[in-house]
Amino acid sequence: EDNVKLGFITKFPVPFFATMEDAAKAYAAANPGVEIIYGQGTSATDIEGQIAQIESMVTQGVQGIALTPVDPTVAPALDKAISQGVKIVLMDNSIPDWKGLTSLATTDNYAAGVIAGQYLKSVLKAGDTLGILEGVPGVPALDDRVNGMLEGLKGVEVKVVGRAGTNCTEELGINVAQDLLTANPDLKAIYAACGPPAAGAAQAIKNAGIASDAIVLVGFDFCCGEAEALTAGIEDATVAQFPAKMAELGVDALVKAIRGDEVPLLIDSGAALVTKDTMSQFQ
Amino acid sequence: MTAAASASPVLAVRNAEKRFGAVHALKGVSLEAYRGEVLALLGDNGAGKSTLVKCISGVHGLDGGEIELDGQRTAIHNPAAARSAGIETVYQDLALFDNLTPAQNFYCGRELSFPSWLPRGMRLLRRRAMDQEAAAVIERLKVRLPRFDAPVALMSGGQRQAIAVARATVFARKVVMLDEPTAALGLREARKVLDLIAQLRDEGNAVILITHNMEHVVELADRAVVLRQGRKVGELKPSKANQHELVSLIVGAEA
Amino acid sequence: MTAAASASPVLAVRNAEKRFGAVHALKGVSLEAYRGEVLALLGDNGAGKSTLVKCISGVHGLDGGEIELDGQRTAIHNPAAARSAGIETVYQDLALFDNLTPAQNFYCGRELSFPSWLPRGMRLLRRRAMDQEAAAVIERLKVRLPRFDAPVALMSGGQRQAIAVARATVFARKVVMLDEPTAALGLREARKVLDLIAQLRDEGNAVILITHNMEHVVELADRAVVLRQGRKVGELKPSKANQHELVSLIVGAEA
Amino acid sequence: MILILLVVGISLATPNFLKPVNLGNILAQSAVIAIVAIGQHLVILTRGIDLSVGANLALATVIGGLVYRLADSGPLVMIAMLTAGGLVGAVNGIVYVFGRLPHPFIITLATLSIARGLALEFAIGHTTMRGMPSEIAFIGGGATFGIPNSFFVVFGVAALVLLMARAMVWGRWIYAVGGKPEAAVQMGIPVKWVLVSVYVISGLCAGVGAIVLAGRTEAASPLYGNLLELDTIAAVIIGGASFLGGRGHIGHALVGAVMIGVIRNALNLLNVDVFFQMIAIGAIIVLAVEADVLRNHLEARVRVMQSGRAS
Amino acid sequence: MILILLVVGISLATPNFLKPVNLGNILAQSAVIAIVAIGQHLVILTRGIDLSVGANLALATVIGGLVYRLADSGPLVMIAMLTAGGLVGAVNGIVYVFGRLPHPFIITLATLSIARGLALEFAIGHTTMRGMPSEIAFIGGGATFGIPNSFFVVFGVAALVLLMARAMVWGRWIYAVGGKPEAAVQMGIPVKWVLVSVYVISGLCAGVGAIVLAGRTEAASPLYGNLLELDTIAAVIIGGASFLGGRGHIGHALVGAVMIGVIRNALNLLNVDVFFQMIAIGAIIVLAVEADVLRNHLEARVRVMQSGRAS
Numbered sequence A: 001e002d003n004v005k006l007g008f009i010t011k012f013p014v015p016f017f018a019t020m021e022d023a024a025k026a027y028a029a030a031n032p033g034v035e036i037i038y039g040q041g042t043s044a045t046d047i048e049g050q051i052a053q054i055e056s057m058v059t060q061g062v063q064g065i066a067l068t069p070v071d072p073t074v075a076p077a078l079d080k081a082i083s084q085g086v087k088i089v090l091m092d093n094s095i096p097d098w099k100g101l102t103s104l105a106t107t108d109n110y111a112a113g114v115i116a117g118q119y120l121k122s123v124l125k126a127g128d129t130l131g132i133l134e135g136v137p138g139v140p141a142l143d144d145r146v147n148g149m150l151e152g153l154k155g156v157e158v159k160v161v162g163r164a165g166t167n168c169t170e171e172l173g174i175n176v177a178q179d180l181l182t183a184n185p186d187l188k189a190i191y192a193a194c195g196p197p198a199a200g201a202a203q204a205i206k207n208a209g210i211a212s213d214a215i216v217l218v219g220f221d222f223c224c225g226e227a228e229a230l231t232a233g234i235e236d237a238t239v240a241q242f243p244a245k246m247a248e249l250g251v252d253a254l255v256k257a258i259r260g261d262e263v264p265l266l267i268d269s270g271a272a273l274v275t276k277d278t279m280s281q282f283q
Numbered sequence B, C: 001m002t003a004a005a006s007a008s009p010v011l012a013v014r015n016a017e018k019r020f021g022a023v024h025a026l027k028g029v030s031l032e033a034y035r036g037e038v039l040a041l042l043g044d045n046g047a048g049k050s051t052l053v054k055c056i057s058g059v060h061g062l063d064g065g066e067i068e069l070d071g072q073r074t075a076i077h078n079p080a081a082a083r084s085a086g087i088e089t090v091y092q093d094l095a096l097f098d099n100l101t102p103a104q105n106f107y108c109g110r111e112l113s114f115p116s117w118l119p120r121g122m123r124l125l126r127r128r129a130m131d132q133e134a135a136a137v138i139e140r141l142k143v144r145l146p147r148f149d150a151p152v153a154l155m156s157g158g159q160r161q162a163i164a165v166a167r168a169t170v171f172a173r174k175v176v177m178l179d180e181p182t183a184a185l186g187l188r189e190a191r192k193v194l195d196l197i198a199q200l201r202d203e204g205n206a207v208i209l210i211t212h213n214m215e216h217v218v219e220l221a222d223r224a225v226v227l228r229q230g231r232k233v234g235e236l237k238p239s240k241a242n243q244h245e246l247v248s249l250i251v252g253a254e255a
Numbered sequence D, E: 001m002i003l004i005l006l007v008v009g010i011s012l013a014t015p016n017f018l019k020p021v022n023l024g025n026i027l028a029q030s031a032v033i034a035i036v037a038i039g040q041h042l043v044i045l046t047r048g049i050d051l052s053v054g055a056n057l058a059l060a061t062v063i064g065g066l067v068y069r070l071a072d073s074g075p076l077v078m079i080a081m082l083t084a085g086g087l088v089g090a091v092n093g094i095v096y097v098f099g100r101l102p103h104p105f106i107i108t109l110a111t112l113s114i115a116r117g118l119a120l121e122f123a124i125g126h127t128t129m130r131g132m133p134s135e136i137a138f139i140g141g142g143a144t145f146g147i148p149n150s151f152f153v154v155f156g157v158a159a160l161v162l163l164m165a166r167a168m169v170w171g172r173w174i175y176a177v178g179g180k181p182e183a184a185v186q187m188g189i190p191v192k193w194v195l196v197s198v199y200v201i202s203g204l205c206a207g208v209g210a211i212v213l214a215g216r217t218e219a220a221s222p223l224y225g226n227l228l229e230l231d232t233i234a235a236v237i238i239g240g241a242s243f244l245g246g247r248g249h250i251g252h253a254l255v256g257a258v259m260i261g262v263i264r265n266a267l268n269l270l271n272v273d274v275f276f277q278m279i280a281i282g283a284i285i286v287l288a289v290e291a292d293v294l295r296n297h298l299e300a301r302v303r304v305m306q307s308g309r310a311s
């Protein structure tokens, strides 16, 4: 078979994307003839950095790029790449209304949010209060996690008593959670749209000396200290994606497409609810 | 010398009051300056001379009293107003821009520019004309500058002072105030500045000169006003004869 | 007056050379200063006087030539070295800290502190002692300051200069250089500074005085060294009689 | 100078670097930083700082994006972006000057936060809005004779500002205000208006940057321009301007911007791992500035020695 | 002053604000900013700026986290964090001073990038490492008599630095260097070492901040301290220090830090919408500073009028 050269671009340095990169490296090791070069941005808002990476990969003559688009606005750069014969596979999240892609390997964040919402619905009752630690306001994938959760929660009249951005950092997570707890001593549940603020919220609950079963904490990502919080019983559930699977499926689809095989437009790598009892399967 | 005391004053200050927090720097000072006359403003350190100059030039606002120009009560809100009313000032701290060349310093705030129908800031600079004219003035004052196109930052104290004095002469139209213009000057340069002051006077300006050098006062001044601790303590016509009287006015009774 | 020219010089500069880029500021200048003597350093603006002072005080390094202290060739790498070798300087720009009070300015870089076994920066300040001693010196100089505990930023030109001169007197031990110390001073303050210079001399310091005031030179200086455009053009004993000769040395042949 | 050394070194290390398409990429990638750095440069000339440029740019794209939804007109959208940028700049300048704030840091930090908040608030769905008029896409993403159009925009803005700063009275005043603000007051320069004007121009440059970035991405986003303030200040300082005001040349700010672009591009081409990229960028920037310092120092030395021999 | 007004206003708007537990929260939330702002304050006193504090703090927690994995010893981990912070500070100071850089902006921007890169590189799994010795958890997260322990840390650091700045010769030198650097050289002050020392202390403060934050979260993370540089500089400037150096008081920097904490806390308590929070933070900060400016202005006026009547 022909040798292929691919680019693999992830968003920014968190374990989720590191896991994806590792999976891609494993794929390249297992498939001689597949050469992959890697790139990563610096933050959740590093749009210009990602565009620069796409451009320089094209310069280096890759035949395809698998990437986790940090923002829909990288599309023109991808279009330019496609015009040079480069195939594009998106991973993790899509670019709405963009038709250039060969395939998309993803967890549907909205659907995953619904999973979290349904879990909350199962433990909360009408009149309970909920605080939301958002991710980075304006980042669609993260906003979907919140909107999906609210969708999943429909049916019980839960009162949302606070929403604040955390930039997906633990520091802001702990501060905002602390303030939520103060403003609403009767708070029943906290939902965090990414891992670090979930861990921060767990720490805030612990520091406030609130009994771990007095409050429901649901996170997202299953990373960055959530495992410890689940083990300790402070965090009750989180939503895990399967980054390794996502990367492997994405790269595989790209290689196949370059070699001329037919690949499906949508590849779902799935998401699942993780609780203390089920967490061992996800580690 | 050429002054006509009977003529009306071009500049008059009446009962000027100025406070800086607890410091009462000017306590009801009045003075008058006439065209074609050199008025010496004397006083020991901290007497309030520079403060008075800055009030007239619009840097400070007066807390009380008023300023008349050509008999008209005038409010001088800022230095731009003073300059366009024809008052030029050589400040004690020189007010030079270290990052600009002598010519640029000369015309700063008064740039030669065109076209005149544009607002001032948007006009184009006439660099050549400014360079030439500034060079001519410097030449006239016989100031030796190491380089004419280098910023003034590295020039010697005297060179800097000469530039500041030269600047005021270019724009003088009515009143010129010089706050210790010869303090850092060498013999030759000091002489040039004195000549220049005489020339400014002869051109019909009212010159207000602050200095601690009695020889210069006796040589040039038509009248002298003496301040002590913010108060006007005397006014007389200086001469070799009454130099001692002047000195005791300045330093106070105890001297 | 009390100088013994036969004694060996406490400070000797030999063939000092200094360039600033294209400007050749010192061209092989030599001079000697003796204990108990006032040496006037004269020259027109830009002659290189301040540059020479700054080379001796360690602000600039020499490009050529050498400096001897008490007959020992000494490299003065920085101002701290000069100060600890006993050389105090009053700079033309005063080197005052606008944000500090007079007392703090006095002792800056030389703070009274304890315990002495700690490295200097880590010792504790003896504020009271510094405040009192500084106040005493100011008192002695009869400088009128509006407030003693306010930063010097807002003081008048003369007040600032008086503080800078007073500072040098506190630490004088061997050589004191004063770069135009009376330039901005009123009559009374100038007199005090001259008295102080005499006192520094009588205490056995070698005093180097830069000034443009010939009266002061004639009154105080035991010897005068004249610079012109970076070169030493003469050295003589100033007196009323040869004041004219001195002036023509300073301004050059054409005058 | 240092830029040239850098370019030579990189081209030896990675052959792709000198490909025309890559050089075009670098220019396009540096364009936004360069344009905004020009405004930042003027602000720094007056001893100020403008932290709001990045958020301002984002807000301008969002406003432009909203206008585009009302009318698919390139000129209208551009005017909207420029107006938005200029307005934020005017707020900075006016509050700083007439509010007598001790330093522009606070107000521009505040407008950074406010503009970012407004951009998120206004953006439809609080997120990226795709689509831009074709004129804007042409300016930001197109190329003429293989040279990205954004390069011409940089060139145009630089030439215009250079002309204003060098040939106009106003430019002289900027240097005077930066050199010695008190003296500028004493000389009767309308210092307050000069200060306001540089913030307005910095805002307008952010508006131009918004046009270029929106054109390049064919979208508007409230997240654009993150940390652009640091990049532009770095470009200006690398270019040799001083925070003490009154010193520096616009050309140098452009060199600084391109230098940052070249370093980032080279690290991408060399496939350097992300974490190491961050380390390398920091190190290279310091080395570049340090090299410049040493060069000036050596040059001064050599000059002294040469003139010594000559005389 | 303004802080008090702010507090009164907020407590009227939200009754929860004055609850002891919330006041404790504010202190804990402001602690890191306050500690790091103390170091930043010294740097700004000397006309400098330290952009690296946030990344430095992150690196320090990561180093501490690594040491914790080797030995569960509170003192050892603390020493590791302080050493890491101090070292980065030393690099800043030494490169700036002995590299004769024109301004510390460049080098601290570089170490910001480098320290962040190193933190990511070193962190196990490139991410948050949970777990801290109990001593550190006690310092950062515990409370004594209902007062968060981190408050005592802030207090201790502030008292120590205040003592050093006011009572020690070194402190006088800092003000001298900030007031007029050339004069400081002329007076024989070891200006270079004074400059190095403030960057080292700023680094050490980042190290202390790392201890508090790691203790509060019981974790180490390479992502900590994002934008902390802007928060601390804002705290210092809100507190009234000047970028022109030599002016300002450490107490004011603390007030500035608490002010930022109070504003953020109040907006959370009031359940203000995310985007509007950003807008409100910006607006309130400017208003607070502006109120202070006006107050000073009025006070000066009143004083002139009173002394006018008295005489």
Ligand SMILES: Nc1ncnc2c1ncn2[C@@H]1O[C@H](COP(=O)(O)OP(=O)(O)OP(=O)(O)O)[C@@H](O)[C@H]1O
Pocket: B020, B021, B023, B025, B043, B044, B045, B046, B047, B048, B049, B050, B051, B052, B092, C146, C154, C155, C156, C157, C158, C159, C184, C185, C186
């Ligand atoms: N901006 C200011 N704020 C506070 N006090 C001031 C200010 N300017 C001057 N002063 C004080 O006002 C008094 C008069 O100062 P001024 O500068 O007018 O004296 P002067 O007569 O010019 O003295 P000199 O001959 O030394 O220049 C001094 O006590 C000075 O400290």
Ligand SMILES: Nc1ncnc2c1ncn2[C@@H]1O[C@H](COP(=O)(O)OP(=O)(O)OP(=O)(O)O)[C@@H](O)[C@H]1O
Pocket: B146, B154, B155, B156, B157, B158, B159, B184, B185, B186, C020, C021, C023, C025, C043, C044, C045, C046, C047, C048, C049, C050, C051, C052, C092
């Ligand atoms: N740091 C510097 N860099 C470049 N040139 C300098 C520097 N310092 C002084 N010069 C130049 O060196 C020459 C001598 O200057 P210097 O200050 O020594 O003169 P001076 O004799 O003290 O004059 P004045 O009586 O005016 O103070 C001048 O031409 C000056 O412009």
Ligand SMILES: [Mg+2]
Pocket: B049, B050, B051, B092, B179, C156, C157, C158
């Ligand atoms: Mg005065």
Ligand SMILES: [Mg+2]
Pocket: B156, B157, B158, C049, C050, C051, C092, C179
């Ligand atoms: Mg001199």
